[in-house]
Amino acid sequence: MPISSDDLAALSRTSLDDYLKNTPVDQVTQDQPFINRLLQGKKPFGGAKQYIKENIRKSHDSNFKWTYGEEKITFKKRDTVEQTEFPWRRCVDSIYRSDDELFSNGIRVVRGDGGKVRLEKNEKVQLIDQLNEDQLTLRTGFFEQLNLHCLRDGTSSPDAIVGLDGIVTLTPTTGTLGNIDRATAKYWRNTAVTAIAPADLVDKMEYAWRQCVRYAGGQAPDFILAGADFIDAYRKCLTLTQNVDAGRVKRLDASTGEGNKTGLFFKGKEIIWDPTFDVLDDLDKPETKWAKRCYFLNMRNISWREDGYDIFSPDAPHDTLCLYTAVSMRCVLSCNRANSHAVLALA
Structure with missing residues (x-):
């Protein structure tokens, strides 16, 4: 039996809603560590004029x-x-699939007098399988792009939120953040140490860390995020001492860590590798490569707010027979203590 257009839209919304609920957003895959950390401490966002x-x-x-x-x-x-x-800004992502595409896969959509038609159980399973791929790519694509924009400085679009590169900037003496002019407000500047020679890396990290603690009321950064080049340079600064036990078979492994957890620490905090940095280097070609950067972040002073997910199916235009599904969210990334963070970058 066919399915009505109204029932199809309801089924599509339910399918996407189930994806968002059954795969908690707080567990976004570990290859997106920054947004994962943000969402773990997300705050409710009831509303604001602007x-x-x-x-x-x-x-x-x-x-x-x-x-x-x-x-x-x-x-x-x-x-x-x-x-x-x-x-705050609103972000959206959406998909559509034409009635004829569904028909070619065995699903006939009826747009007239649709209340009288219902799918059989086996047909519903077939349709869910058809929709699942669309809904999966919509969800993963949505958070993939959201993660990129949470890292950028907010200038990629007039409607984008300010991201990490705007809050913890490489040029903290210029521009405005949160409507406060950094050129005059010295208290509103993060620490930035750039053009670091590999031989000076640890000393510069010590300096940046102390600056963060100094201006954060004694609170040390609790999250270290870095690119691949920076991690490699830091690893080469360390000397690994092997304790030899003559009575046992030796197993040597020149690598450290697992996944995006590098196994490299500074002041007791593990340095987390963010592969998105490489993606941004390919997309934006910044003057200072993301792969060469390291961020000392005090996550107590960075807040992520959102109003949740609005999942809807807009009506199709009168001259187009398609199913439309979208997800929308209002969000904002803010900072209340800019000088508690630091960014370092290799030459």
């Missing part, structure tokens, strides 16, 4: 002085608070 706003302390504006005897005490009205503004 911006997510956060109050930050820009200084103590102290009026401290020494006095003696009848020295006058001076009083000062303090100006210690600034407000950030990060615009």
